[in-house]
Amino acid sequence: MLNRNTSVIIKFDFSTEQTVGEITKIVGLTKAKYLIPVIDSLDLEANPRSSKTGPVTDAIQESIETDPDVFPFKTKGILLAASQYERLDRGRVKVTPDNPNIEGILDGGHNALAIGLHILKKAMEHGEVSFPKGAKTWDEFKQLWQANRDVIDEYLDAVRKDPDIGSLNFYVPVELLVPRSADELASVEAFKNDLLEICAARNNNVQLQVSAKANQLGYFDALKSLMDKRNPALSNRIEWKTNDGGDIKAQDIIALAWIPLNLITPVKDTNGRTLEPVLAQNIYRGKGGCLKQFEKLMSSPEVTAETSGDYKRELENLEVGSAFKIAVELPELYDYIYAVFPELYNAAGGSYGRITAVKKLNEKRKDKRTPYTDVEIETISPEGFIVPLVYGLQALMEKYEDNGRSEIRWTHTPKIFLQNNLKKIVAHYAGIFSMCDYDPQKIGKNPQSYAQALAGFKMAIAGIL
Numbered sequence: 189m190l191n192r193n194t195s196v197i198i199k200f201d202f203s204t205e206q207t208v209g210e211i212t213k214i215v216g217l218t219k220a221k222y223l224i225p226v227i228d229s230l231d232l233e234a235n236p237r238s239s240k241t242g243p244v245t246d247a248i249q250e251s252i253e254t255d256p257d258v259f260p261f262k263t264k265g266i267l268l269a270a271s272q273y274e275r276l277d278r279g280r281v282k283v284t285p286d287n288p289n290i291e292g293i294l295d296g297g298h299n300a301l302a303i304g305l306h307i308l309k310k311a312m313e314h315g316e317v318s319f320p321k322g323a324k325t326w327d328e329f330k331q332l333w334q335a336n337r338d339v340i341d342e343y344l345d346a347v348r349k350d351p352d353i354g355s356l357n358f359y360v361p362v363e364l365l366v367p368r369s370a371d372e373l374a375s376v377e378a379f380k381n382d383l384l385e386i387c388a389a390r391n392n393n394v395q396l397q398v399s400a401k402a403n404q405l406g407y408f409d410a411l412k413s414l415m416d417k418r419n420p421a422l423s424n425r426i427e428w429k430t431n432d433g434g435d436i437k438a439q440d441i442i443a444l445a446w447i448p449l450n451l452i453t454p455v456k457d458t459n460g461r462t463l464e465p466v467l468a469q470n471i472y473r474g475k476g477g478c479l480k481q482f483e484k485l486m487s488s489p490e491v492t493a494e495t496s497g498d499y500k501r502e503l504e505n506l507e508v509g510s511a512f513k514i515a516v517e518l519p520e521l522y523d524y525i526y527a528v529f530p531e532l533y534n535a536a537g538g539s540y541g542r543i544t545a546v547k548k549l550n551e552k553r554k555d556k557r558t559p560y561t562d563v564e565i566e567t568i569s570p571e572g573f574i575v576p577l578v579y580g581l582q583a584l585m586e587k588y589e590d591n592g593r594s595e596i597r598w599t600h601t602p603k604i605f606l607q608n609n610l611k612k613i614v615a616h617y618a619g620i621f622s623m624c625d626y627d628p629q630k631i632g633k634n635p636q637s638y639a640q641a642l643a644g645f646k647m648a649i650a651g652i653l
Contacts, residue, residue, distance in 0.1 A: 223304075226293075469633055612653040
């Protein structure tokens with residue numbers, strides 16, 4: 189992690205400068221060996237995506253190995269930003285990033301990872317240290333880099349003494365963004381205000397995901413903090429930041445969060461338009477849309493406010509916060525329904541294992557576990573069968589108002605309610621299966637499925653079922 193006031197010296201060759209408004213861009217080529225301090229000290233916190241190994245990094249490393257002289261003309265290189273800097277002699281610039289959320293490596297994370305891996309592999313090979321196999325995220329690479337930092341220094345010393353050992357003199361294009369005047373507070377603040385948009389725009393060449401920008405702006409922070417407290421193991425599996433290694437997508441959690449969020453008092457977006465609730469069926473079929481609507485919600489001045497200094501927005505709407513407290517319980521409740529649904533469907537007179545979609549799914553998967561809590565089960569289910577029932581939990585929620593304050597809260601303890609009533613609810617809900625030809629896609633996308641499930645919960649509450 190980048191620490192404030194960490195200084196790094198970048199040595200440019202063939203550099204030029206361009207200044208427009210309050211931003212100066214220094215462009216040049218930097219030899220790979222001079223990027224070692226950059227990799228030591230700077231991180232990808234300012235980059236909306238965390239880089240990881242794959243075909244892109246493999247191609248970069250192959251290009252370095254086979255044609256290092258042409259490499260700088262094949263790549264955009266690395267984009268850096270720092271609010272404090274000092275020009276030194278011999279083409280060197282000393283940079284001191286102040287805020288890791290918006291400064292550091294803004295773009296070119298895969299280049300930084302590939303170049304770092306190239307250097308590390310050469311050093312470990314020279315030091316006869318075994319390089320571990322397998323894909324690596326940026327964080328995993330940095331741990332390996334730091335653990336073998338002395339090996340890298342030994343390799344550099346050996347290369348200086350004997351060029352036949354290897355060379356780290358291939359060039360990498362580097363762009364450095366700095367304020368027009370680091371001594372003027374207004375210039376520095378204007379520079380910082382523009383960095384986040386620059387970063388998002390520069391990453392759009394690979395279609396920056398909405399989740400990446402939402403995470404960058406801090407929109408996931410409150411939800412993640414609550415999830416960390418409730419279920420750290422589950423939270424660690426969620427890919428809050430794109431390419432950060434989690435096997436659960438943030439948009440899956442956000443889609444579920446709309447079940448309680450649909451009950452909040454309507455708020456206006458940044459353009460003054462009232463935000464519409466998310467349609468029930470979109471929790472299954474339109475998770476990308478759920479995420480975009482979440483971004484609009486969290487950018488609303490009625491929901492969040494910009495914090496001082498770090499350019500993130502902090503949750504201030506207590507009603508939304510109360511909905512988040514319910515939202516972090518939903519993955520566990522989802523998995524409870526997921527685990528018992530096959531048995532309850534059979535108890536209602538069905539033959540779950542004979543449904544074509546269920547049969548095919550279970551034939552393909554040997555390791556059968558619940559999606560969120562990773563509990564081993566006998567039968568896995570198509571998501572389209574389960575999501576409407578999870579949506580039905582909304583019947584157990586209410587907006588409670590007292591002395592001008594309101595919150596979303598449970599009217600019943602959900603797990604106990606499910607244990608006592610889910611069998612009856614499933615018997616009521618199962619009628620939708622024949623209407624939709626036992627097709628999980630049709631069931632998951634059909635508004636009637638959600639109405640049926642919600643009605644089942646409400647009838648169970650009323651004692652009708």
